[in-house]
Amino acid sequence: MSITDMHQDLTGSERIAPRSDSPHPKTVNTSPLISAQKLTKQYGAAQAVFSNLDIDISEGETVALIGSNGAGKSTLLKCLIGLLPHSGGQVSVLDETFSGRPQAAQARRIRSDIGFVFQKHCLVSRATALTNVVHGMLGRAGSWRGWHQAIASPAWRQSAMEALDSVNLVHKANERVDQLSGGQAQRVAIARALVRKPKLFIADEPAASLDPKSGHDVMQRFVNLSKKNNITLMFTSHDMQHALQYADRVIALKNGSIFLDQKSDDLTAQDLKGVFSG
Numbered sequence: 001m002s003i004t005d006m007h008q009d010l011t012g013s014e015r016i017a018p019r020s021d022s023p024h025p026k027t028v029n030t031s032p033l034i035s036a037q038k039l040t041k042q043y044g045a046a047q048a049v050f051s052n053l054d055i056d057i058s059e060g061e062t063v064a065l066i067g068s069n070g071a072g073k074s075t076l077l078k079c080l081i082g083l084l085p086h087s088g089g090q091v092s093v094l095d096e097t098f099s100g101r102p103q104a105a106q107a108r109r110i111r112s113d114i115g116f117v118f119q120k121h122c123l124v125s126r127a128t129a130l131t132n133v134v135h136g137m138l139g140r141a142g143s144w145r146g147w148h149q150a151i152a153s154p155a156w157r158q159s160a161m162e163a164l165d166s167v168n169l170v171h172k173a174n175e176r177v178d179q180l181s182g183g184q185a186q187r188v189a190i191a192r193a194l195v196r197k198p199k200l201f202i203a204d205e206p207a208a209s210l211d212p213k214s215g216h217d218v219m220q221r222f223v224n225l226s227k228k229n230n231i232t233l234m235f236t237s238h239d240m241q242h243a244l245q246y247a248d249r250v251i252a253l254k255n256g257s258i259f260l261d262q263k264s265d266d267l268t269a270q271d272l273k274g275v276f277s278g
């Protein structure tokens with residue numbers, strides 16, 4: 001369902017019921033894993049993308065970041081984990097606190113606790129699913145062994161197989177990624193992120209390239225894995241159904257500010273209407 005269709009469907013203050021197979025209810029630990037105060041980002045001399053944002057994300061939460069094209073979702077994700085320097089304010093993430101950009105050692109520590117999943121899965125298409133999952137270990141000590149499953153340690157290969165198992169793809173371990181469907185490839189990308197045993201998943205439009213059925217399948221698996229392993233998940237999405245159904249909490253950016261920050265269970269159609277209007 002497109003955003004436009006959803007807006008037409010959602011009228012008044014009608015509540016949006018989670019699907020019966022939704023991962024709700026959720027238990028959420030209260031210690032903040034990410035905390036930003038007065039976060040501001042400006043590219044060069046352009047108008048600030050956002051200003052003075054205050055955000056706290058608790059350990060174990062699943063958070064959807066929504067907003068129109070250009071609202072600043074990807075920029076915010078990157079600023080929150082120090083991949084992009086911010087222009088004002090302060091960020092604490094994974095026990096590292098910085099203003100501007102993290103120091104090199106901080107950046108390494110932060111990155112080592114994050115599993116990334118992107119819209120275009122960014123896998124090596126001519127390599128097997130197993131080798132791609134082993135690639136998740138690149139950046140770890142002795143990581144040259146992460147270039148190919150054949151030179152990976154037995155422990156890493158075992159972890160990679162377990163990660164593939166958790167996305168039900170063990171039977172595809174030795175198939176090249178370019179022989180897999182889009183949904184299967186995205187599940188390999190999730191396994192590659194999971195094998196790092198991260199504390200935080202950062203996912204930019206993880207289901208945007210997929211058809212609706214595969215998109216739901218990938219999101220369902222992704223959220224279930226996050227909950228099972230107590231991994232905090234922040235994902236951006238243009239799909240309101242995904243945001244409502246799979247996130248504990250929805251944050252909407254609009255005109256450089258936080259337009260809405262609510263538990264998904266409490267969100268009404270009326271709340272959502274304004275995110276994309278005006």
Ligand SMILES: Nc1ncnc2c1ncn2[C@@H]1O[C@H](COP(=O)(O)OP(=O)(O)OP(=O)(O)O)[C@@H](O)[C@H]1O
Nearest residue numbers: 043046049067068069070071072073074075076236
């Ligand atoms: N590297 C960059 N240099 C300059 N401006 C940038 C850069 N990256 C993003 N921007 C600008 O920052 C604003 C926010 O972009 P961003 O990609 O964060 O938005 P978004 O909400 O993720 O958009 P979309 O939904 O289209 O992916 C846009 O105006 C964009 O043009």
